[in-house]
Amino acid sequence: MRVLPLYVVIGGWLSMPALAADAESWMGRLAMAEQKQSYEGTFVYERNGSFSSHAVWQQVEAGRVQERLLQLDGAPAEVVLVDGQMQCATDELAAQVREAQAWHGQRLDPKALSEWYEFRQIGDSRVAGRPAVALAVVPRDQHRYGFELHLDRDTALPLKSLMLNEKGQLLERFQFTHFSTDIDKQQLTASSGCKTVSISKREANLSSGWRSDWLPAGFKLLDANQRPSPASSETVSWLSYGDGLAKFSVFMEPLRGALVEDARSQMGPTVAVSKRISTADGDVMVTVVGEIPLGTAERVALSMRTGAEQAQR
CATH class of the missing domain: 2.50.20.10 (Lipoprotein localisation LolA/LolB/LppX)
Structure with a gap:
């Protein structure tokens, strides 16, 4: 089970x-x-x-x-x-x-x-x-x-x-x-x-062009990937983290000048927090989705940076 x-x-x-x-x-x-x-x-x-x-x-x-x-x-x-x-x-x-x-x-x-x-x-x-x-x-x-x-x-x-x-x-x-x-x-x-159905089995990927400057103690990177955006032609970077019980995902999508506002919501245990951050290649919308408190999700979203080395705390 x-x-x-x-x-x-x-x-x-x-x-x-x-x-x-x-x-x-x-x-x-x-x-x-x-x-x-x-x-x-x-x-x-x-x-x-x-x-x-x-x-x-x-x-x-x-x-x-x-x-x-x-x-x-x-x-x-x-x-x-x-x-x-x-x-x-x-x-x-x-x-x-x-x-x-x-x-x-x-x-x-x-x-x-x-x-x-x-x-x-x-x-x-x-x-x-x-x-x-x-x-x-x-x-x-x-x-x-x-x-x-x-x-x-x-x-x-x-x-x-x-x-x-x-x-x-x-x-x-x-x-x-x-x-x-x-x-x-x-x-x-x-x-x-x-x-x-057929699902291709793959090994977890722990390398990414993104990293988090801050993670709650005990959370580690479980997987990283890229996937097409459901709302645009952009490619979205995706990272997943877990502590053995709790888990959350982080999605990074380039905005290319699009006007998108920050957002936060919660449905049952699942929160979704979106924050606009600036990078050398332009603004990116970072969205954190998972079973963690809203304040924690917001802090993770604001901590995302380009680069492969993950924070370990």
Whole structure:
């Protein structure tokens, strides 16, 4: 299962005793379970006040991970993946999965994450009729959100997650309503509406004509590329960054004299900040998109410079 952004209840949990050793052990179990545990279930997803429901199946056999995801609301939407690579998808999900597969180096590593997040065991819970343990993943600075994870006591997979901002406001919810380790293998077969797709696999590119003079501690360059602009004939430079949980992209598009104003917006956990900066070759619009606070995104946008050496902090 892909770990959806899973975030912490900041307020009341901060005054509770921290059971760090147990929490780190559970995080280690979660990291292992994602690639070893077969399961099926249905879950609800809430973002920006809207809800959707989904069915998911995952089978792990001889080291091969096969997944199928269905959206149960609105127009039918489906995707099938093998070892993380998309095999087929309906149009509604293909673009989302392609974007997700652009992220490299984001496999869960509790030891590395402990530098940027504090793990706490905060109690017991019950989700989808199954006993669970509740963990808090508290950010150590203001540049990322926290997590609340409700992990299944049997499999260590997340049955429920919440993402909240620094004010304790809910940004995103993910919660199973049914979960089972008894999987019906026939349900892994794609329907006739799932169109075969081909995605060329490539290694992450860590060289670019752009760099950031400032990054939040723990964030590293994951990938760099260029792509056509959807709004003009220009080529847009693209960089992706992550800390092992949080992630964001930075896009640089030459303006060529175009009059474009700065902008900022937020939809659920995702922010988009656009800033005009000046370079030797003319003005460029820098846009930062990702699951980080607005102030952090603005600071990253203003820090972008031409040159290949990345800031490491």
